[in-house]
Amino acid sequence: MARKNKQIVLENIEVIDAGAKGKAVAKAPDGRVVFIDNAIPGDVVTVQTYKKKKGFYEGKAISFSKYSEKRVEPVCPHFGVCGGCKWQNLAYEHQLFYKQNEVEQNLKRIGKVELPPVLPILGSAKQYFYRNKMEFSFSDSKWLTLAQIRSGEVIEDRNALGFHIPGMWDKILDLDVCYLQEEPSNAIRDFVKMKAEELGLSFFNTRNQDGFLRTLMLRTSSTGEVMVLLQFYYEDETNRDLLLQAVAEKFPNITSLLYVINSKGNDTLYDQEIMLYYGRDHIFEEMEGLKFKINAKSFYQTNSEQAYELYKITRDFAGLTGNELVYDLYTGTGTIAQFVSGKARKVIGVEVVPDAIYAAKENAVLNNIDNVEFYVGDMKKVFNQEFIKTHGKPDVVITDPPRDGMHADVVLQLLNLDAQKIVYVSCNSATQARDLALLDSKYKVTRVQPVDMFPQTHHVENVVLLEKR
């Protein structure tokens, strides 16, 4: 163990696991755990630490004395700089192994509940080009690579259209290609940048808060429809029209061409008025004959094909016979509620975002589903006496909370609700495990099925069936 600038250098340690947030895990000679950036299980690395705590170090690999046999060549030229696909260098079968392992470990260590054997993780049929939504930022301060800086070459064109460099709010990686969304995603992004430069339009500068072009959002659907949304910092009708007109002419198959004038400090769209330039203001996603209308602000699972698999598992775990009253908590735009409605007597969806509930109701009408009802509400407050009296006690509860999991009060309410089954869909098995522990007094975990919605990343979705003891 050598010391350098007060930070510890750990020489030639073997990465033995993948831990939280996809970090590589090794053991230091002093017995502490080491969480390492940019390494994968099987690598033998020298690590420069940057944080030391009682039980662990955090650090980054500064040299490799052996490369893992689990490595593959990343397909993307931006790998290592772009923060998007950190596991592209880990073969897909090993990505799945570590995701499965993370779910099992979290349920055992945090949940400490009795478990059935965890079912083998369901991999994604598409390992690239699986996302249906991407958001790119314009910047006049392109991120320069080390090679570009060292070359001494004067790089005058600093315009970029791409992703934020991890941890750098004002620096954008200029993308040549991205392997996450299918075409015409790359073609549209490249064209927009080329045309904007040809027209001499200014790219945004985050520090000074100026520049015309802010963001580009692209949504695609399994029905082949495409939505393009350009966000401008201020109104300049002539240049705005020149750019949008050029995009519409070059890509006549765009279903929905939209824009926003946003002069706020941040570029979130949720409080902005969306303007229609061409086509309609929404696209459609389809699943088992159900149609889901998606506008610029709608939430929809980002991997459509794998969302279908996730929903099928959820419906299967719910084991509906057609007679049940089902509650779908954290329903979003009501996709799960509608997906299971054909097998239930009635489904009640609850969600905190009013726009999402509006969309859920609209989609239910579109799909001629008349046994679903949707309500706006904060889950913490929903299950009051009146709600239960009006809607009845559910036979089955489906719950799909955000990463933080369910609030402890919601878990208490669930215990009082006393449904026969709970199907718990989660994008964070650590918080899910915490909630399972709280439900353990009344519910036994009977099935566990991890699902990979995000290949090339460490993220993993998990579906758990709980049955009343």
Ligand SMILES: C[S@@+](CC[C@H](N)C(=O)[O-])C[C@H]1O[C@@H](n2cnc3c(N)ncnc32)[C@H](O)[C@@H]1O
């Ligand atoms: C993981 S998403 C689930 C979406 C939906 N089940 C689907 O598959 O499309 C979680 C949802 O919970 C909603 N949410 C977050 N906090 C909430 C709360 N306190 N009460 C109700 N809904 C909430 C979010 O707005 C989001 O739509």
